[in-house]
Amino acid sequence: MIVLHTAIAIVGVVLLILVTRVDPVIALVVGSLYLGLTGGLGFDGTIKAVAEGFGDIMAEVGLLIGFGVLLGSLLHAMGALQKLVELLMRGLGPRKIPHVLGVVLSTVFPSIYVDVQLVLAAPLARAAAPKMGRHGLAMMGGSLTAGILVGYVFVVPGLGTVAIAGLLDLPLGAMLGYGFVLGPITVVLTMLIYGWLLKRGFWNAAKDESAIEFPEPPEAEAPVRRLPPLPVSLLPIVVPLLLIATGAITEAAGVESSVLAFLGDPVFALFVGLLGSYLLARRTLGRDRVAESMSTGFNSTGQILLITGVGGSLGAVIGKTGLEDVLGGFFSAEAGVPVVVTILLAWLVAAVLHLAIGSISVAAITAAGILAPIMGGLDVPPAVLGLAIGSGALFALHVNSNFFWMFQTMLGVTTRGALKALTFVTALASVVSLVLVSALSFVV
Template sequence: MEVVHTAIAIVLVVGLIIWVKVDPVISLVIASLYLGLAAGVGLADTITAITEGFGSIMAEVGLLIGFGVLIGALLHSLGTFRKLVGVLLRALGAKRLPYALTAALSTVFPSIYVDVQVVLAAPIARSSAPHVGPRGLAHLAGAVGTGIFAGYVFVVPGLAAVSIAGLLDVPLGTWMLYGIVLGPLTALVTTFVFGLMLRAGWWNPETDEAEDDPLATASDLEAGTAGTGPDEDDNLSDVDVPLPVSLLPILVPLLMIAFGAVADVAGFSNSVIAFVGDANVALFVGLLGAYALARGASGLERTEKALKTGFHTTGEILLITGIGGSLGAVIEATGLDGTLAGLFSASEGAAVVTSILLAWVIAAVLHLAIGSVSVAAITAAGIIAPALGSIDVAPIAVGLAIASGSMFSLTVNSNFFWMFKSLMGVTTKGALKSMTTVTAIASLVSLPPVLLIALVA
């Protein structure tokens, strides 16, 4: 029955938010309470799961969100993202921006945790959106979502990719050969398909885009011009900081995190490298740099306004993100993964296609239920690994099928969904029509190549 109750809980969240217009935080708590009590977790254990789920998510990403949003707010006040948009437009043209962004996210940045990626990519996407067209925000939001997760599950050293390879004993070198092709290919094809959907009328800016800009400064809010992109009022005119210098608070943390990840994979990491490469440390270094640039170039008053806006945004995102983690913890407490554990062993010796599809389905169902790509991928790999010896399918193909399925349809029970919604400036409906849609498309787009690999590997 835990499967039924989990499905009801997810539908309850969607229904309360979209149709009853209940705030996402309240909706998520109601769904968490329902699921815990209906699935037999118990009164005390349900509350424990909710509080511990909130706390564990905050311990994992709380500082990352805070530091990242503050960096974005400070750089926004310096006009950094408008300058970057200008360079991208001159170099690539508006129509190529979504593809350039998704290609970069799926190849260059998988070493960076997904929450950090969306914090850093969202301001660029939002600033670029007016130049792409009337559906620019939607197309760029889809590009960000699919680029992040295609890299995360397919490209080493993405956490999900490395975890699956390790659990299935697939050499990382072998995984890299397949993943570095499949990841960006999935991202680019998905971005193209999503663009076709947008041109066919999939997106309605009036209902799918939020009116407020989470990175708007206080002066924007007072003037009623928040979120107007490069044509914002004169109070936000660019200060005289060269673009390469103003990008350092982003680039330096990325390099620090990437260096730590590469060192860990290559086996030459130590305590100093691990400290330097820690995402929390790296983003704090970036925050110090952004603060120093803002204070030196624009003065204390403008810097304090930017920080005030950043703190306001951080509080909203942290609360929604934490409650999303609570729902995931309650789902885990129901023991849903145990219900699925026997399915794969029941098909030992099945045909190649059947085995790949079953691996994909197990990962997809786990993701829909738990709301975490990494947890779904790791759990599915743990369930399937014992049966690999009885299945005449290459482990790399099974692993890629798990990766593909674990992306499927990221939705309201994911803390990332709520981060994405807030940072990208879309409504809950807009997040469902962008983030949820592109991850479903990406999962389906990547499945045929995985089947082909299984047949020839």
């Protein structure tokens, strides 16, 4: 019966979000309460499991998410993304820019909100498209899709990656290493396949591109002082990644040093990045604009933390109901389920949730919450399972996501064009990354 009640709880969460448009936070709490009460935890046990699950996940990723969002907000205010793309455009030329831009977005800027990345990069994509021939807009749209969203689920400190790592109790250093390899490869392979399809008639400009003429963007408010050069602007994100990577490498090498462990701790590393970006922004933008940017980051952080926290609550309730033993026996190697099949099932859980809910982060968090209690009994490396969840959560972003409509409007494509440059590209990237994750499972 516990399997049935768990299925009802998960389907109920999906229907609440999708059909009745209930906020994901409320839907996840309702699902957690239902499962706890029907799973035999009782009133007191259910509330305790919900609260403990929330607290446990906040202890794991609360500061990481908060620091990452604030860091991204300050990088946005200093114009780091705009300057980087403009530099790439001048140095590489328009024909190479889609592939390079996708890789850069997926590796350098995951700390910036996906919506903000889209807002910043869309005008640059539209400006570059006419110089690239008849498929220019399609290629640039695919580049933004692959770069922004692959980075979100695979690369630290992307919020999807951090949430999955926290729920599955994965070392961020390991996720950083795998993500920095898997993310760019996924982007490049996706863009190559997508570009090959475009050359064979996949895109029809007359039907896939809108005739909207975009007004010239207003001039940005002049900064109080001159903005820092690009290498300096990127230091607040590069330094934390180097610290985390150093910590992971020294740990893997068996080096025991409390100083190196402290410096490589992800919380400290991201705080260093936040502190650096804050001081840099104060020096170049002035106190008032920094305060405004920080306020924007604080407002965004609350919603993300609540969704992540109640995702942890659902996982805690599942862990208390005994479902672990049932599913663990089904997924385990002793039950005859190959590792690749386990990866496929994890991918499928996240993919179905994303198709239904329309939110990559909620799908990833919910899938991780479902699988976290049984992870110890699976014959799959934990990091590989986390990557499989991220891969599935990426699958086919479509019309039930606000990002879809932002993409359509800001890129100047029709709904049909968005289904090709966004929905199809995310589905393609998800399948490509699934193959890569499956291959990775044989070597780790």
